[in-house]
Amino acid sequence: MFKDTVPGFERVFKTDTDSPKVVLVTGPPGSLKTSFCYDIMTKFLRNSEDFGVYLTLEEEKQSQIKNIKDLGVDLVKNMHISDITDLREIDEIIEEEDTDYVEFIEDLLRNFREEKGEKFTIFSLDSLGALYSLMEDRENMRKRMFSFFKLLRDLNLYCFVVMERIPGSEANLLGDEGFLVDGVINLGIDRKRGKLTRYIQIEKMRGCHHGMEKHALEVSDNGLKVLGPLFE
Numbered sequence: 107m108f109k110d111t112v113p114g115f116e117r118v119f120k121t122d123t124d125s126p127k128v129v130l131v132t133g134p135p136g137s138l139k140t141s142f143c144y145d146i147m148t149k150f151l152r153n154s155e156d157f158g159v160y161l162t163l164e165e166e167k168q169s170q171i172k173n174i175k176d177l178g179v180d181l182v183k184n185m186h187i188s189d190i191t192d193l194r195e196i197d198e199i200i201e202e203e204d205t206d207y208v209e210f211i212e213d214l215l216r217n218f219r220e221e222k223g224e225k226f227t228i229f230s231l232d233s234l235g236a237l238y239s240l241m242e243d244r245e246n247m248r249k250r251m252f253s254f255f256k257l258l259r260d261l262n263l264y265c266f267v268v269m270e271r272i273p274g275s276e277a278n279l280l281g282d283e284g285f286l287v288d289g290v291i292n293l294g295i296d297r298k299r300g301k302l303t304r305y306i307q308i309e310k311m312r313g314c315h316h317g318m319e320k321h322a323l324e325v326s327d328n329g330l331k332v333l334g335p336l337f338e
Contacts, residue, residue, distance in 0.1 A: 107264060111149040114332030118308055120315035123289075125227065126259035129311070130234075130283060132271035133293035138304055138323065138330065140164075142293060143230040143266045144174050145329040150228060150264075151182045158185045158228035159218055161211065163236035165189075179329045188214070207240045208250055212257055219261055229258065233268040238280055251281035277309065288312045296320065296336055305336055 107127075108119045131139050147158050162170055167189035174181060190210075211231070218226050231237070238244065258265045267287070271277060273294060277284030284290055289311040296303045305320040322333035 107150065108146070111146045112330050112332055113326070114321070117332055117334065118306065118317050118321055119311075120317070123264075123311065123314045125264050126262045127289060127312075128255045128258050128265045128267065128287045129289035129291060130269050130277055130287050131266050131291050131293065132269045132277050134271065134273055134295060137293040137295055138325070139268045139270075139293055140170075140173065140232055141177050141325070142291075142306075142330060143232065143268060144170075144177060145179055146266070147185055147228055147230060148174070148179050148182050149329065151184050152180075154184070155225060156184065156227040157218070157222045157225045158230075159188060159215070159226070160185060160230045160232070161188045161190065161214070162232045163190065163240065164232055177325065177329055178327050186218075205240075207237060208254055211237075212254065215257070215261060215263075224262075226261070226263070228264040230266040231268065233270065234279060234283065235270050244280055247281035248286070249281075251283055252286055255286050284310075289314075293323065294320070303336065306332060 107123050107125075108115045109122050131142055133139050143160070147160060150156070151158050160170070165173075167187050170187055170189070171181065215229065238247075267283075269277070269279060269283065271292070277290045277292070290309040292307045292309050294305050294307065296305050304323045306323045307320045308316045308318060319335040321335050324331050324333060
């Protein structure tokens with residue numbers, strides 16, 4: 107999954123991972139969270155018969171496609187980009203009851219599993235904060251997220267869940283997400299000597315031997331590339 111996708115990941119991951127995995131991709135604005143998910147998904151799927159779904163609640167589909175191309179990553183036919191930003195207006199259509207967006211996503215994933223079978227192996231949700239902002243009822247979010255992440259594992263998926271995160275804060279929003287997931291990948295921006303450097307740091311990854319140092323991350327001609335460790 108990791109070592110054969112983004113160049114330089116062998117610097118970070120000593121062993122690779124198996125599915126199912128639910129991984130938070132966290133960081134502040136501009137830290138390449140969305141680009142990271144695009145890049146690893148397309149490279150994972152490029153030479154595979156597997157199928158992936160990228161679900162965005164942040165931007166329109168055409169904007170996401172442009173972002174992928176600007177990154178230097180070619181689109182792959184076996185990755186479906188779902189744009190459901192129009193669901194923000196769905197409450198105007200459904201008057202009987204409030205929309206349960208978590209349930210909607212769960213049904214979407216079940217439909218893809220029914221359609222694609224075991225070839226459906228990888229999924230990204232962008233982003234968790236946007237999902238929460240759509241929900242009027244935020245009671246018992248830990249229980250809701252536990253159930254949602256369990257479904258992702260039951261479907262035997264690699265999953266990346268994008269989450270905005272303030273530097274220095276815990277990897278949690280409303281539902282103790284950092285404790286419930288299998289992995290936390292933190293993308294950040296290091297500010298030293300008047301220079302900004304993007305970095306990647308693996309805070310948690312169950313069933314995998316990995317380093318925990320910050321490694322520089324850059325955009326190359328064909329996607330992302332992991333460089334050497336950053337020294338304090």
